[in-house]
Every structure is written in structure tokens, then in C-alpha cells.
Amino acid sequence: xxxxxxxxxxxxxxxxxxxxxxxxxxxxxxxxxxxxxxxxxxxxxxxxxxxxxxxxxxxxxxxxxxxxxxxxxxxxxxxxxxxxxxxxxxxxxxxxxxxxxxxxxxxxxxxxxxxxxxxxxxxxxxxxxxxxxxxxxxxxxxxxxxxxxxxxxxxxxxxxxxxxxxxxxxxxxxxxxxxxxxxxxxxxxxxxxxxxxxxxxxxxxxxxxxxxxxxxxxxxxxxxxxxxxxxxxxxxxxxxxxxxxxxxxxxxxxxx
Ligand code: NDP
Numbered sequence: 001x002x003x004x005x006x007x008x009x010x011x012x013x014x015x016x017x018x019x020x021x022x023x024x025x026x027x028x029x030x031x032x033x034x035x036x037x038x039x040x041x042x043x044x045x046x047x048x049x050x051x052x053x054x055x056x057x058x059x060x061x062x063x064x065x066x067x068x069x070x071x072x073x074x075x076x077x078x079x080x081x082x083x084x085x086x087x088x089x090x091x092x093x094x095x096x097x098x099x100x101x102x103x104x105x106x107x108x109x110x111x112x113x114x115x116x117x118x119x120x121x122x123x124x125x126x127x128x129x130x131x132x133x134x135x136x137x138x139x140x141x142x143x144x145x146x147x148x149x150x151x152x153x154x155x156x157x158x159x160x161x162x163x164x165x166x167x168x169x170x171x172x173x174x175x176x177x178x179x180x181x182x183x184x185x186x187x188x189x190x191x192x193x194x195x196x197x198x199x200x201x202x203x204x205x206x207x208x209x210x211x212x213x214x215x216x217x218x219x220x221x222x223x224x225x226x227x228x229x230x231x232x233x234x235x236x237x238x239x240x241x242x243x244x245x246x247x248x249x250x251x252x253x254x255x256x
Pocket of ligand 1: 016017018019020021022023040041042043044046066067068069094095096097117118144145146147188189190191192193194195196197
């Protein structure tokens with residue numbers, strides 16, 4: 001029987017922020033397609049629960065406690081994954097935070113913290129996995145942008161800047177590493193029901209209904225909506241796809 005182009009048996013993935021939300025939805029997809037998964041986060045309890053979830057699906061999974069803004073911790077994250085699973089084929093740069101304040105109210109430290117977590121982390125992690133991917137003869141990098149990679153956000157200037165930057169960083173890696181058979185793509189989630197947006201809904205009056213009205217699919221996204229795109233962008237099925245930024249948004253970004 002021919003092997004499916006979506007099969008990830010024997011592949012090894014790292015998913016930052018994989019212990020909940022969109023990262024866990026992607027990790028579940030990778031696990032069910034056959035990949036081993038290293039779940040990276042700061043919370044031991046959340047990461048242990050995510051590893052148990054993946055193991056229940058029959059996957060190999062480990063928890064790696066690391067702050068992705070810390071270069072030494074990122075290097076240790078890659079070493080731990082290699083020592084457990086022998087290689088790294090797939091990196092999902094998903095860890096992210098938001099601080100909701102308009103530009104005139106945002107402190108420089110708050111700006112730095114959002115940029116470090118959402119953007120610099122993707123640079124540090126991508127740079128750290130590059131030698132292993134090159135040695136393996138190729139690899140897949142998936143970076144998580146946002147609708148704010150496209151649209152401005154008066155209440156989240158650092159977040160929007162970080163997510164715009166993610167798209168350009170993705171394109172740059174795609175160009176730089178094409179000769180190494182490494183494909184880098186971004187996905188741009190619409191409004192997805194997670195801890196991050198539960199906080200936003202509590203803070204922003206009317207957000208829930210505004211999102212429903214503006215989304216052609218007429219619902220908030222679920223974390224399991226990210227399993228398919230994670231498998232596609234991690235598998236041989238996407239070997240000629242690189243440098244893209246794909247909205248996963250129920251049509252939010254094309255609504256007139
Ligand atoms: P969650 O808050 O549910 O998840 C964020 C994850 O990032 C957590 O697993 C958290 O783990 C991890 N994380 C945060 N900071 C760090 C750090 N310094 N080091 C390591 N891990 C860290 O959010 P979502 O699932 O909603 O968001 C995931 C990604 O998707 C983010 O990049 C977000 O910007 C993006 N996104 C989300 C949208 C949505 O509607 N939900 C829309 C568009 C984009 P821990 O707490 O253990 O550190």
C-alpha cells in the first residue's frame with residue numbers, strides 16, 4: 001500500500017506553547033498522524049496534562065519546561081528533544097501572549113515582553129533547530145501569526161507588530177533555507193476559543209458578538225480546527241509550499 005503524503009510516522013516535532021489552546025490542537029494533529037511530540041511551555045501541570053492527552057492518542061510525547069524567550073533554555077529544549085527522540089523534523093512556533101493597551105498607554109517593558117515572547121522566540125527556536133534539520137536533510141517550520149498580521153489593532157500594538165513580523169520572518173527563513181529543503185510557513189488564526197481569547201472577551205465589551213457577526217462561518221474557531229493544517233504543513237504533502245501565510249479563520253479575513 002502506498003504511504004500517505006500526510007503520514008508523519010518517525011517524524012519528531014517540537015510545539016512551543018503546545019500545552020493548551022491552538023498549540024495543543026496542532027500537537028494532537030501531529031500525534032495522530034504519527035509524529036513524536038515535545039510539548040514546550042512554562043507550566044508543568046498544563047504540560048503534563050497535554051502529554052497525557054497525546055499519549056492517550058497512542059503518540060510518543062514528552063514535556064520540556066522552557067521559557068522560549070531564553071536562548072539557553074531554547075538550546076536545552078532542542079538537546080532534550082534530540083536525546084529523547086534522536087532528531088527534529090518539525091518546529092511549531094506557537095507560544096504567544098498579548099497585553100491589551102493602546103500605543104499611548106503601553107510601557108516599553110510591556111512592548112519588549114510581547115515582542116520577545118511572540119517574535120524573538122520564533123527566531124531563537126528556528127535558529128536552534130536549523131542544524132538538526134539540515135543534518136536530517138530537511139524540515140518544516142510553522143509560525144503562528146494572527147489576523148493582526150494583516151489588520152491593525154488599536155488595543156494591541158505590540159501584538160500586531162509581533163504578528164506582522166512573524167510573516168516577514170517566515171518568508172525570510174523560507175528563502176534562506178529552501179536549499180536545505182526546509183519549508184517555513186505561517187498560519188494566521190482568526191478568533192479561536194482559548195484561554196487567551198477568554199481573557200479578551202472578559203476585557204473587551206461586545207467582542208464575542210462582533211466576532212460572530214464578522215465571521216462568515218458564524219462561529220468561533222475550535223482548537224481542533226488546527227490539526228489538519230498542522231499535518232499538511234508538517235508533511236511531504238506541502239514540500240512545494242513555503243513562505244506562505246495561510247488564514248485559518250472561517251473567512252474572517254475575506255469578509256467585506
Ligand atoms: P494560550 O494562552 O491558550 O496559549 C499560549 C501558550 O503559550 C501556552 O501554552 C503557554 O504555556 C505558552 N507560552 C506563553 N509564553 C511562553 C514562554 N515565554 N515560554 C514558553 N511558552 C510560553 O493561547 P492561544 O492558544 O490562543 O495562542 C496560541 C498562539 O496563537 C499565540 O501565538 C497567539 O498569539 C496565536 N493566536 C491566537 C488566536 C486566538 O484567537 N486564540 C488568534 C490569533 C493568533 P505556559 O503558560 O505553560 O508558558
